[in-house]
Amino acid sequence: MRRRRRRPDGAALAERALGGSRGALARLLTLVENGHPEGQVALSRLFPRSGQAHIVGFTGATGAGKSTLVNQVACELRDRDLSLAVVAVDPSSPFSGGAVLGDRLRMRDLAEDPAIFIRSMASRGHPGGVAQATRDVVTVLDALGTPVILVETVGAGQAQVEVAQIAHTVVLVEAPGMGDDVQALKAGLLEIADIIVINKADRPEAKQTLRAIRSAHLEGLRFGDAGGPADLGEETQKDRWTVPVLETSALEGRGIVELVDAMGAHREALKAQGIWRGLRERHARAQLAAWLQQHLQALIDTHLAAEDLEMAVQSIVRRDADPASAAQALVDRLVETLIARDSG
Amino acid sequence: MTGERRAIRVLIAKPGLDGHDRGAKVVARALRDAGMEVIYTGLRQTPAMVAEAALQEDVDVVGLSILSGAHMALVPRIMDELAQRDLEDLPVFLGGIVPQDDVVALQELGIASVFGPGTETKTIIAYIRETVEQELLEEA
Numbered sequence: 364m365r366r367r368r369r370r371p372d373g374a375a376l377a378e379r380a381l382g383g384s385r386g387a388l389a390r391l392l393t394l395v396e397n398g399h400p401e402g403q404v405a406l407s408r409l410f411p412r413s414g415q416a417h418i419v420g421f422t423g424a425t426g427a428g429k430s431t432l433v434n435q436v437a438c439e440l441r442d443r444d445l446s447l448a449v450v451a452v453d454p455s456s457p458f459s460g461g462a463v464l465g466d467r468l469r470m471r472d473l474a475e476d477p478a479i480f481i482r483s484m485a486s487r488g489h490p491g492g493v494a495q496a497t498r499d500v501v502t503v504l505d506a507l508g509t510p511v512i513l514v515e516t517v518g519a520g521q522a523q524v525e526v527a528q529i530a531h532t533v534v535l536v537e538a539p540g541m542g543d544d545v546q547a548l549k550a551g552l553l554e555i556a557d558i559i560v561i562n563k564a565d566r567p568e569a570k571q572t573l574r575a576i577r578s579a580h581l582e583g584l585r586f587g588d589a590g591g592p593a594d595l596g597e598e599t600q601k602d603r604w605t606v607p608v609l610e611t612s613a614l615e616g617r618g619i620v621e622l623v624d625a626m627g628a629h630r631e632a633l634k635a636q637g638i639w640r641g642l643r644e645r646h647a648r649a650q651l652a653a654w655l656q657q658h659l660q661a662l663i664d665t666h667l668a669a670e671d672l673e674m675a676v677q678s679i680v681r682r683d684a685d686p687a688s689a690a691q692a693l694v695d696r697l698v699e700t701l702i703a704r705d706s707g
Numbered sequence: 708m709t710g711e712r713r714a715i716r717v718l719i720a721k722p723g724l725d726g727h728d729r730g731a732k733v734v735a736r737a738l739r740d741a742g743m744e745v746i747y748t749g750l751r752q753t754p755a756m757v758a759e760a761a762l763q764e765d766v767d768v769v770g771l772s773i774l775s776g777a778h779m780a781l782v783p784r785i786m787d788e789l790a791q792r793d794l795e796d797l798p799v800f801l802g803g804i805v806p807q808d809d810v811v812a813l814q815e816l817g818i819a820s821v822f823g824p825g826t827e828t829k830t831i832i833a834y835i836r837e838t839v840e841q842e843l844l845e846e847a
Contacts, residue, residue, distance in 0.1 A: 385762060385763065385792075386762055386792060386793055386794075389762055389763050389764065389765040390765055392765065393716075393765045397713050455744075456739060456740070456742075458740075459739065459740050459741065459742045460714065460742045461714070461738065461739035461740060461741060461742045461743050461744060461745070462714075462739060462744045462745065463735050463736065463739045463745045463747050464744060464745065464746045464747065464764075465747045465749075467746060467747075467748045467749070467760060468747060468748060468749035471748075471749070471752075471756070474748075474752075474753075474755075474756040474759060474760065475753070475755050475756055475759060480763055481760075481763055482763060482764065483746050483764055485714065485744045487714070
């Protein structure tokens, strides 16, 4: 039996990870990903140290070239002497729960660099384009002093915008030929983008895609348009962030310097305009909401009997009760149980 | 949901220079369908890349696919790189074309199991489950 699998100790792992042990970090990320109680212990310890990293999300459709682009961006960041981490999310099978996590395949340039830590995550049924534990994994990496963390979503569709609740800067990666300018007008992914990248600029259709997106966006979104905090104060000209629409060819390494410059410029703009703090608040709100749901679900799992749930299901099937009322009755019973427990 | 949600994590790696990754992909797919999370690194991995991926991804088991005949050259270097990262007790299995004489030598090097041509994927799945599940029980 392997020593490292015995009795995980979150506090000790956190200490060793802070001391620079990559093995302890990897182990800790597993505990956090699995919702292990010792992972929670470590998270509580590390959380006060987090909040320094620049977290950059990469999202966009499957096959747009996100992994290859992240690889190139990471190489450019290394050229600028920054260490970094990559958290890459791929989908879990809805049938088996298994997954093939293939993002490392396109990140081979990074594989032997000790200043880069790459972690693959399966989405495990979470629908938002990242895994439920992705933000906690990012928190750990952040708390260890990683200056830049790149988060790559699963090939995200139009509604998978959760990365905006984790990242400071969202890079939307588009590939040529993915739709006309009406697609570009639709709500969703394009709205959360701080930087839009037309990747595969080596393709002939790239210019047309670039024109379509530029005309739809007029390159003029500002902070707050992306669902940011409403209280941005007096809107002045300097409150504006012009969402750049860049061309890259990850294959040829073209446009990467400009993209990394834009990432840095966005971060500076956030800080200069006091929006970094507002984002923290938005992220805190999202994290709190997510944990409230998790804790409430745990109460449900612990205190509601499986038979009661099953009876409710059957009453809905028979049309004796509607789903909302059946759920409300269960919640009422849960509250009664908790009150009885606390007073008895 | 809270509580333990544990999936078996497997690294499937192809060290060395041969370009035949079909076997590795078939195994990766089969393990996925068996509910495991498979980190697939692709072709032409150096021993250090394999060990570093095993470390960073905190996998429960490593599967190597070697069809070049270079297993006796590659495996000692991979085991050495793993040991340098305190992963000497990580179970490592090998798939490929391996002469019987070499199987014994590989096991002495610390390879837990060698799966030759014609191995059914369910055999590999059963091997991984058996190897890993005891450890997971202890962890929880």
